[in-house]
Structures are given as structure tokens and as C-alpha cells.
Amino acid sequence: MDEFQEILQDFLIESFELLEQLDQDLVLLETDPEDLELLNRIFRVAHTVKGASSFLNFDVLTHLTHHMEDILNKARHGDLLLTPDVMDVVLESIDLMKELLNTIRDTGADAGVDVSMCVVRLDAKSNGTSVEEIPKEESIEEETEEEELEESLEEEEPDYDNMSDDEVEAEIERLLAQRQVEDQKKRKAKQAAGEAVPQMPQGDEEEPKKEPAPQTNAVVVKPPMPPKRQTEEHSEDAKAAAPVKGNATTVEQTIRVDVKRLDHLMNLIGELVLAKNRLIKINVDVEERYEGEEFLEELNQVVSIVSLVTTDLQIAVMKTRMLPIGKVFNKFPRMIRDLSRELNKKIDLEIFGEETELDKSIVEEIGDPLVHIIRNSCDHGIESITDRIALGKSETGTIILKAYNEGNHIVVQIDDDGKGLDPVMLKNKSLEKGVITEKEADAMTDKEAFALIFRPGFSTAAQVTSVSGRGVGMDVVKTNIEKLNGIIDIDSEVGRGTSIKLKIPLTLAIIQALLVGVQEEYYAIPLASVLETVRISKDEIYTVDNRSVMRLRNDVLSLVHIGDIFEVERIIDAAEHAYVVVLGLAESKLGLIVDSLVGQEEIVIKSLGEYLKGMEGIAGATIRGDGGVTLIVDVAALMQMAKGVKAKPMIESKSAAVSKEKTKASDYNVMIVDDSKTDRTIMRKALEPMGITLTEAVDGQEALNILKQGDTHFDAMLIDIEMPRMDGYTLAGEIKKYNKYKNLPLIAVTSRTSKSDRMRGVESGMVEYITKPYSSDYLASVVQRNIKFKAELA
């Protein structure tokens, strides 16, 4: 029932769209009756509507459009000139068509509109009878027409309920044939044949011819997609639906939009998401600075509304790009039918969840992998008929294809009840082909062995058939699924069958990412590939075969440090704990050690540009809330790279982190940050007697740059608060962001004396607060205390 409704809706949408175009075309046609292109288009509309309505058993509509088609066909072939008179009738028929469609929309049936008058006139025109003659002929013609109509209705009303499936099918074949023949008759071709067919007794003669067909096919295709089956179900449904009067069908209002426009819209939303992230960050900063102020409340509200609306907007636009996965599934029934014939097997395909929606770009990408997996299941999975009978299975193998939502993912699952994957056999084959080494084979779990089928160059087929066996197909599956950041999960039991799950993220352009830190760098990992994160102590990391591994519940997880992959200089590595991000992609897993977990953020993927395109391990970049660029990890490439990384001892000597022992006074480095030359000089004068090394910076920005260059290790910094470009508070905040400067003493030297200023100083990480004016001795003593100055060196 629902299915019929769906088809009916599609039919109505299509018809109304066509009619709209038709109106314009007809008007144009009147001004230029010779335009063949236009005529053809109009003819096609009538033809399409006729075809569809006959499918759906709207007899009145079919009847009308049939006659329209007739007259247009003549005009098209030049047998009839479209005079305004003729046009009037054609337009009238189109109005009637609209009325009929409206009736269908409202009631679900096409009864109640009298089309006979119009049909008569159409016929009259098409036969070239003049206008004057019509009134005379009308009465006679009308009767005959109506009789014809009744006849045809009677003909098409056999007792469907008592028919078997095959009979129904045969009946449909017969009706279709009849209709085709009728068309032909109208076109004055093969008249003899046209009369022979409709007289055929119902079903009886057709049946023997039709029945062998399913057997030779050796397939019973269950899903509603193949054309034959479709006809049957539709007409059954149509019959069922027809009696239910007043069954109003709502026409969905749709608009066709160029995909480019949607892509552009998506890009704009991407920018908006970035701006939103930025706004949120600023809001947090402002909150910290002006805690308790009244306007914060309002700002908070606005920010949350903006972020809420942005998220909704993003979802809404994403939805416009969604297509049902049925678009891909549609081609499989036919494929299975062909394959089963070719392979001489009996295979049943069951499809579930074809209405599950996916982003357009993903729908396009997922077709190929599915073709390969299903082919594989048919060729290697399902046994031959004799084998199946010998095994005590039903001779028809079943492949189940289903799609469903799971969180932010879509899962496409392909199950077969074939012979299943044998891990031992897979390992032996791989050894034979040199895909793996003996050592690797021994260490493999069953799941890992199943994953071998995705290795390039691997094939279990004894011989290469046209279907499979070249060892390419499943590699394609892996590559494509990885491209989509998807995960492949295989389960199999020998003799029982195989189940392959493809887990694919819903969309590609804007993704959720986990931000991780390593030293001073940040990387974004697509959340779709993150299975979990765990905090471990460094004692839990073992080294096996020169690789770091850890025990995660019952599995052994190989580990790699993100710094080793991305060549990050490890300056400090003193922490006792490490965070492990467990990555899962396609069929493999990997633990990625990072220094810190920053959090989850919505990021927009941007390309690195031509110049840096295809950098190993980097999928792209995104712009963060603070305007900085963060690189996005390409999990697939990272896993590949991880194989080449040798384990490094996790606990490095701490000496590197701790600054060298001071042997003389000038080993102490202190930076003076002040925009006033006088102030800098005063400070220099006060500190010089100690013999320590002094560096000067004129504002926060410069100070930060000097620090970043890392040429000198500073023991303390004297910071003025009011400076151009970057003030002291901001500078302190920036410095404290860096792990390695966490313990660098920052001393504020300022003329701001209020308590709130002091509070802000403390908040931003200053350890001392010296107010101007001050005595040289005082300054010197504060500095000495903070750099733990050893007086004997002076």
C-alpha cells in the first residue's frame, strides 16, 4: 500500500511538472507550428503520462492521453497540420488531463470526469474531419466510444484475487501486449496482429510460455525493483487501492536545484561554522575576563542562539543533499539475476532500508564497493546448487543487503548464507601469494585473517572468471571506503556465511573531529575514525618486535606516537601518563599516543592547495576559532605510515627538559618587556649589577616572537602591562599556553595599582606584581628570588 502511494506520488509530481512545461510549449507551438523539436517534446509528455497512468490503472486518463498521443503523433509526422482549431481541442484535452490528475490527487482514483466528448473531438481532428461535422458525428461516436470504454474496462477487470502469481504475471503480460498492439493498431500498422492478441483467452495460453522463464532465470528476486515484478505489485496494489475512495494523495512540492548551488551553499555554511567556532572561543575569553558582568548573560544568549541556528542550518542544508541509498541498491536485483545465470547458482536477494538517506557524494562513491562485495558473495560465498544440496542447505542462496542509521553513521550490511571465510585457508593462500609472511600469519587473529581479502593481489578463487578472481575488487572496496572515512567490519563462520558491514559517516564536508595536542602542535582527527580514547600510564606500554603495543581489554593494540609520525620535536616528555586515541578504519585498528586531548569540535575541511596536495598523513586543514590553521589527520595514511615507525623509548632522559646547570651569572637570562625606553633602561640599570644576561622587547608581540624562536632559555620575564600591539595580560596568557613555559616566572612591572588589575595579573599567570615606582634593590631582589639566583656566582 505504502509503496503504491509512493509511486502514485512520484507519478503526480512528474505529471504536474510535465504539464507545466506542456502549457508553455503548446503556446509556443501555436506561434510556430513547424517546430518539430517542440512537437516531439509535447508528444513525449502525452506518451509518458499515458504510459504511467496505464501502469497505475487509471483507465480514463489512459484513454484520454492515448487519443492525445494519437493526434500529436500525426502532427509530428506531418500528417496533420496544427491549426488553431486543432490546438483548441488539444488544449481542452490538456485541461481535462489536469482535472483528472487533480481528481486522482484528491481521491486516489480517476473516476468522475467525463472525457468522452473531448476524445471524440480529438479523434475527429486526428481523422481530419472538419469542425462542422463534429456535432453530427458526436452523438454516434460518443456511444461507440463509451461502449469501447466499457468493453476495455470489462476486459481489465478479471478476478485477480483468485489468480496465482504466475497467472497475474501472465495477465499483465497479456494486457501490456494488448495495449502495445492497440497502439500499433492506432498507428495503422500490423492490424492483423492487433486483433489476434486481445482475443486470446485469459492467461491459459500465455501461461505455459511464461512459466519456464523464472526457472531458467533461477532467481526469484524479492525486492520490488525489477520491472516485471514491479508491474505485478503495482497493479495488485492499484486494485487494492482503487476501491478506497477519498484516499487523498498529497503532492510534495519540489524544486530541482543545480547541485553546484547546493555545494556553494554548503561552502558558505562551512564558513559560517568557522565563524561560529570563533565566536564561541571569543565568548569564552570574554567570560573569563569580565566574569560577573551583566552583559555577559546577553552575549551568552546570542552566542548560543547563533550556534544553535548554525547547527540547524547545517543539518538542513545537509538534508537537501541527501539521497536515498535505494538509488544504488536499485541496480543489484538485476545484477544478481545476471550473475546467478552466469554462475549457474540460485540466489535470492533481499533488500532492506533502501530509504536510508546519505549525502549525494557518498551515494556516488559507495556503488562500486557494493558491486564488488556482492559479486564476491555470489562468486565465492554462495555455493553451487549441488554443493548446497549436499550440505543440506536450501538450494537457493540468500544475500541480504540492508542499510540503516547508527548514530552519525550509516551502516550498509551485506550478509550471505554461503560457505563463509576460512581463516586458515585465507592465511595459507596469502602465504602462497606472498602477501604476508609466516610470522605474520601465526600472529593473526581470525578477524585479521578475514581482512586479508582486502589486500591487493589476494584472491581465493581457484581460477579467474569474468566475475572475479583478479584480486582487484576487494582492494577497490577498501580504498573507496577509506576515502569516505568508513570502517569495514567482517564476520564470518565457515559453512554459515559471511557478513560484511560498511560503516560510513553521513557527510564529508563538515565533520566532527577530536582535537589532540602534541607539544605545541594541534591536530584534528575525524571523529568517525575514533573508536575510543584511553588514558594509560607509561608502564602499560610494551615493546614487541620493535613495536610499541598495549593491552586493551582482550586485544593487543599496536601503538604509535603522533610525534613520530609528524616529526614533532619532543622537547618535554616527562608526564607519566599518556593518552591513546584508538583509531579504527576499514578493518584495522591502531592506538595513537598523544600528549593531550583538547576536545571535540566541528570542523570544516579545507584543502591544503595544489602545492601541498597529497601530503602523506594529512587529509586537509581547518581554521580554528582563534584563526589559526589546524591540520586534519588522514587516518588511512597514518595507519600505513605507522607500520614503518619503529618504537622509540617513551621515557626519554629528563635532562633535556631541565635547563643546564648555571655556572656563572651570565647564564641567567631575563627578558624585559616594556614599550617605554626609559623604563627599560631603569630596569636594566637595576639588574645589570647582578651580571645576568638581559634581553629587551618593546611589546608583547615581539617578546612572544623571541620566546618562540627558542634561541635562549629565559629564567624570568619582566612585563609591563600597558603596551601597544599586545598588552601584558595577553602576553602572559599566550606564554602560559605553552607547556614548556609553564614554570617560567612572569613578573608584572606596572603603574596600574588597583586591586582588580592585580587580580587580572594573577589570573593571567603572573607570579609577582611590582608597581612603579620601585627601588632598584627591590626589583633586583624580586628577580633574584624568582630565578633562584645563586649569589656566589655574581
Next chain:
Amino acid sequence: MSDKLQNIISKQSEQQNRGVVSQLEDAVQLVGFIIGDEEYSVPILNIQEIIKPISWTRVPQTPAYVLGVFNLRGSVIPLIDLRLKFGLQTKKHTDETRFIVMKDGNEVAGFVIDRLTEALRIRKSDIGPAPDTMQDSETMIDGVGKQSDRIITILKVNKLLERDF
């Protein structure tokens, strides 16, 4: 009054004509800059913009002269240090350091240079080919521009933007 006006108009048209002439002379407009001790230049039409240094993000697995990427109003653009690329020692950024964002077709990248000199116009006839020793397809030098008191190396932007690792 009308005489004055006439004068001005004729002067203006004269100026315009002169402009046309100099354009007809097939001049190339270049932007000159210093890297190390040498002055180089690139055609002005290949320059998208010139900005003061901003922060960038390191990209792993790249040669040292690729400093990383930076955010130019929402676009992620690679940053290349021309000092390192030309085999010089890296130098701290100064007040005069600039990023020149160059483009060639779809390819865009930022280049770190020590200091800008000036925009100049050189007649095509004053541009000589690159020295013989460097005349293979690998050279980044498009030609050498001669001006009264100096010579300026003109760089091939497409070569600069070409990835060579």
C-alpha cells in the same frame, strides 16, 4: 577660462597618450624584493597581495623551506621561506619581513622575503635571458632585467609554485 580648460584637457590627453605609448613599448611591471644580498623580482600580475608576517602552522613531511600553512582570510595557503629555498641561512623575521602571496592559475602560495624594494617597470628589450650556465628547464630564473645602475633577477612564478619534493 575656456582656454584654461582647453589647456588642461589637452595636457591630460597628452599624458594619457604618453601612458599608451609606454604601454605599447611592451614594458613589464615587476615588484622587487631582497633575499639575502640579492634583489629579485616577479611580475606584478602574479602577485595577489603582500602582507606582514602572521602565524603559521607547520606541515610535517615537507622540506625545511616549506614553513607550513597560514590562514589568509579563510583560505589555507602554503608558506615557503625563499631564504631556505635559495640555500641561505634562515633569519629571524624583522619589521621589514613580508609574505608575498603569489598566484599562477589556481596555484597560490605565500613566500617569505627579507624586504620589499619597489614596483618597477622595465622595457622588454632591457631584459636579457638567464645566464647560459643556468639555461636548463630547472632554473627558476626567467631573465635578468637591466636598469641604469643595477641588474634585477626576474623569477619564474610558475617554477616557484611548482612542488619539487
